[in-house]
Amino acid sequence: MIRTRDQLNFSIRALLRQRFRTLMQLIAMSIGVLAVVLLTGLGEGARQYVLGEFSVLGKDILIMLPGRKETSGGMPPMTGEGTRDITLQDAQSLLRLPEVERIAPLVVGNAEISRGARSRETLVLGTNNAFFDIRHIQLARGQILPDLPLDQPSPVCVIGTTLKQELFAAEPALGQWVGIDTYRCRVIGILTDSGTGLGMNMSEALIMPVASSMQLFNTEGVFRVMIDVRSAMGMGVLSRQIEDIMRERHDGQLDVTLITPDSLLKAFDSILSVLTFAIAGIGAISLFVAGVLIMNMTLITVSQRTAEIGLLKALGASSREVRQLFVTEAVMLSLFGALLGTLLAEMLLWLVRMQYPDIPFAAPLWATAAATAIAVGCGFLFSWIPASRAAQMAPVTALQHQNGK
């Protein structure tokens, strides 16, 4: 029996001898592996990013919105069509519960912000000072909204950086007055650059006391109430307690919906996981194509090296050994291709990470392992058939192949 080391040596020499063919197969295999690793890396990065965005809210947050939707599966409702508004008094009443640490009501609308000749239509959020802490919003300059009773308006506001740029350019904004439709308020704080989340771009927003915004938009009800819970334990119990209070306050009718970021997170997570699998599947198809290419190339190799096969048999190699030589060659090629592809993919992912540092693009280990396994498996399977054909050949026929040329 031929020794393993000699066999490897023989295969490596055969591969090096046919540099062009080897290179082509190597490229095909590495592109296949590259596709799988890169695509799953990007998909996984996107998934991690979205999950990260949700986790800004924190796990111990409940969100109450007006209207009752049966959330038996599927996404929780994003828009409230309540029969009855959630008032500030409703929100305030929740603080009775010992498990509720603080609440942040939220009124959302669009308004035209003006300063001198400049004006701009933008997002206006009415809330209280607890909101900044709950949403982890940080200020670059100035201060957050004052700690006022919920129903007390105050002519102050905090603005995002983009809005500040648009209204004030390089001039200092703190202490200046801006017009919000017919209303006027003074800028007391400017947000830091970061702070998008859940689809709201805070850098273009104006944040003002909730009572002021309700006057501005002439509304009695709030859009959302964010409820900060002391501990994440007993979320279900607390939800029921909150629902009891609301039912009591709304004449025995339950017309609010409570959602946890956790449930949103799970929904998104499963969607994005499916997406990642789907693109990994696309990558696997390209890997399969690379495998077919290896099969064709091995077939060509076999016919090119028919005389060599005949010679090896004349020198006393058994059919099994001849087959082993060809299969070893193909498997080695696939393995090198997989390594090369993985390396390239990791490099590209690294480059993308450099470009978008916020998004954690990285291929999961299972994808790399699976891609390599499929590559080697393809190399093995697809070389087996032509290698067997080579091995079956009668030595005399094989040797004559060369003479006939």
Next chain:
Amino acid sequence: MKAAGINPTADALIRVQGVNKTFLLGDEPVHALNNIGLSIQAGEYLSVMGPSGSGKSTLLNMLGLLDVPDNGQYWLNGADTVPMSEEQRAVYRRRHIGFVFQSYHLIPRLSASENIELPLILAGIAPAERKRRLAPVIERLGLGSRAGHLPNQLSGGQRQRVAIGRAIIMKPRLLLADEPTGNLDSQSGAEVVQLLEELNADGITLIVVTHDADLGRRASRRIRMVDGVIVSDDCTHYSGSESRTDQSDAP
């Protein structure tokens, strides 16, 4: 008349009885070996001659276990080879038979010494032992300075000497040469023939298939084939073996 296939020598290296081989050439069946009977003693020097298509190469392939007869018996070194499996024949080829081809059949990516080493590698012999066996063969072939060269860096005569080295590295009892000088100029051809005859003098059984009448005449036993039949079998010098001359056309 045909060789009758009755052979009293039990200890012959090669004993062939009633062997037939038919090929299909297009739609025409060609009777390449027609009821061949042959007995060859260890250490003999045989030449097989005949026109193209006379079956001499087929005979050589069959003797070399590269080809299997349709029927008949072939005893090599006391073993009946016809019922052997392909794997068993491979082992037998490795141990007992060396081949030298007209077109050398060297592996182009391997150096001269690596080509010679190949049968040892296929036999799974350890590297140290391989080196030990390789050195005297390379020296004997006078390839010392060329051992590291690739085949395409060697002359025809040198290539054939590498091929001979590869054929004898396993110390086989039988050396089969198919037109060993066919691709060589007369000078290199003579050197190769001299090398083969030296090996024969050392005890190896040498069978040469050739078109070259001069080369054929050098052998001590000369077989002529026409249309798959052995038409003459002359034994002039060799005395250890009986000579069967069914249809002699010797002068």
